[in-house]
Amino acid sequence: MDASAFEQIVGKEHARAGGGAVDGVLVALEVRPGSAEEVGAVLRRAGELGAAVLPRGGGTKLGWANPLAPAGDLLILDLTRLDAPLDLQPDEGIAHLGAGVRLATLTAAAAAIGQTSLLSPLRDGDTVGGSIAADPVGLDWQLDRRLRADLLGLEVVLASGEVTRCGGSVVKNVTGFDLVRLYCGSLGSLGAITRATVRLHPLPERSELRRRDADSLAGALELAGSLLGSGAAPAGAVVQPARAGPGASLIWRVEGREPAVERALDRFPGDPADASLWEAARELRANPPVDGVSVRLAGRPTDLGAACAALAQRGGSLRLALPLAGVVLGQLPGDGLAPLVADAATAGLALAVERAPLELRRSIDAFGPPPGGLALMRGLKQRFDPGRLLAPGRVAGRI
Ligand SMILES: Cc1cc2nc3c(=O)[nH]c(=O)nc-3n(C[C@H](O)[C@H](O)[C@H](O)COP(=O)(O)OP(=O)(O)OC[C@H]3O[C@@H](n4cnc5c(N)ncnc54)[C@H](O)[C@@H]3O)c2cc1C
Known part of the structure; x- marks a missing residue:
């Protein structure tokens, strides 16, 4: 060319x-x-x-x-x-951001004024636009605490070259169809995101990390269920298998105002955990092993046990489970992938392949069997591009 x-x-x-x-x-x-x-x-x-x-x-x-x-x-x-604007407005609780702004730059700028956002960095170099387009599942992900819930407005350039805007700067910002959420997770297939407006949140007054260890994975998942039902309202939680042996740990974060954190710690007590544990889980999330296939299974928070069992049945192992999101991240030998895709569909679990050798990615849809709305998705793609x-x-x- x-x-x-x-x-x-x-x-x-x-x-x-x-x-x-x-x-x-x-x-x-x-x-x-x-x-x-x-x-x-x-x-x-x-x-x-x-x-x-x-x-x-x-x-x-x-x-x-x-x-x-x-x-x-x-x-x-x-x-x-497109690394401008980097315009933080704490009084309004919003930030206007160029798509090329690095998440690390945003997080540092927000922390300097006592704010934070769901766009927290995981990898060196990741950007606002790439994160919105990839809609990644992070450790803090919860059903009501996802990146898309904090996205207020977008500027997107369509395949035709037209510069379009959707959403706005306020929370009730959509009249008609909610296009902002359509672009979130669209992997660059509907348009190029050039700007975004996202919510800012005040940094929590207090943040505590706690852990409980169990003799088995099933025991740790049970603990996770108790945490969810305790009313402690954790801000993030992971179940991580022990490095050696059958045990596993539940690690969770509570944060907010002083009295709310005290109440949460009373409702579901645990041993204080070192911040490095959370960072290790983040690292494991960001950098899955290069061998074999990395998969994500998602269901309801109560489906974690079934998802882990499906993984084990096909020779796989758990890397991390995210109880607040109902997500299980696992590692699997290549020949276990096709049967797992079928098992997941039967069990009503959503499967996504996060990393796999190219040949395998060519032979299997990375998102499992065709989704229900595929014909509509094709129609949208045809209209947009x-x-x-x-x-x-x-x-x-x-x-
Ligand atoms: C809440 C949250 C949780 C996270 N959790 C994880 C995690 O658990 N694990 C993990 O590994 N990472 C996680 N991350 C980091 C993150 O996944 C990536 O590093 C980031 O999403 C990709 O950013 P990037 O700029 O490198 O995108 P790229 O790798 O450059 O692109 C990713 C995709 O988006 C498209 N794209 C890129 N930019 C644009 C644009 N401007 N417009 C349209 N399409 C575009 C690309 O074509 C590609 O399909 C998380 C980030 C956030 C915000």
Whole structure:
């Protein structure tokens, strides 16, 4: 692909040929636009040339989801130059952010004014836009405490090059369809996110980490069930198998105002735990082992035992369970994946492959059997991106 067509838009220094491969597909060109309008012009030009475009933030999750299936040359749309605004408004409880703002930068800037957000960094370099597009499941994830719940507004450039806005700056911000949530988790397949408005929260007055150990995984899962039913309202919780032996630990965080934290500690007591334990769990979450297949099984919080059993039956093992989210993260030998996909569907568990060798990712949909609304999803993709310009093949159903 001729770089000069894009150099005219972004400047010579921000377009370069080559740059490795994604999912075994060679990258023809990397382009780094400096504004939403430039993003639009790049997308229009790429469409005219019949190229496929993969938006990229920090590039930490490009190996997630289904492999890319471009019909033409692959262009990487690097959005890291969009690192403004970084406009924090604690009085309003909101932040306006460029898609290229690094989560580490945001978190440090927010902490300096006594605030925090759900966009907490996990990997070096991860960005606001990439995190919204990937909608990752973190240790603090809860049914009512997810990134998408804190997303108020987005600016998104469509495949046609049109710069669009949805949502706003206030909590009741949607009239009509809630497009903000549609883009969250869309993996770059519906548009390039160029700006976001998210909620800020005051840093908690007090935060405590507690643990309880059990002789078995089943015992630790039972403890997790008791924690959920105790009224302690934890801010995060993990069940982690012991490094050696059959035991497992429940580790949880309570935070908030002083009296609320005291009450929570009374309702479900545990031993004080070192912060390094939480960090180790985070690390395990961020960097699954490179061997075999990393999977995520999700159900109701009461389904954790069934999900762990399904994993074990196919030769897999638990890495971490997230009781507040009903999520189990496991590691599995490659030949256990196909049967696990079938087992999960029968048990009503949602399965996603987070990391697997490319050959396996080509042979199995990373999101399991086709979801119920697949025909509607295809219709949406067709409407948003009729030329299949953006991230072709990546989302569920390989659309
Ligand atoms: C609440 C939360 C929890 C997290 N939990 C985990 C976790 O448990 N485990 C973990 O490993 N990481 C976790 N992270 C970190 C995070 O998953 C990634 O590092 C981050 O989501 C990817 O950011 P990135 O900029 O590197 O995206 P990239 O890897 O560059 O892109 C990820 C996907 O988004 C698309 N994309 C990127 N930028 C854009 C854009 N501007 N517009 C449209 N599409 C785009 C890409 O095409 C790709 O499909 C968490 C982050 C948050 C905010």
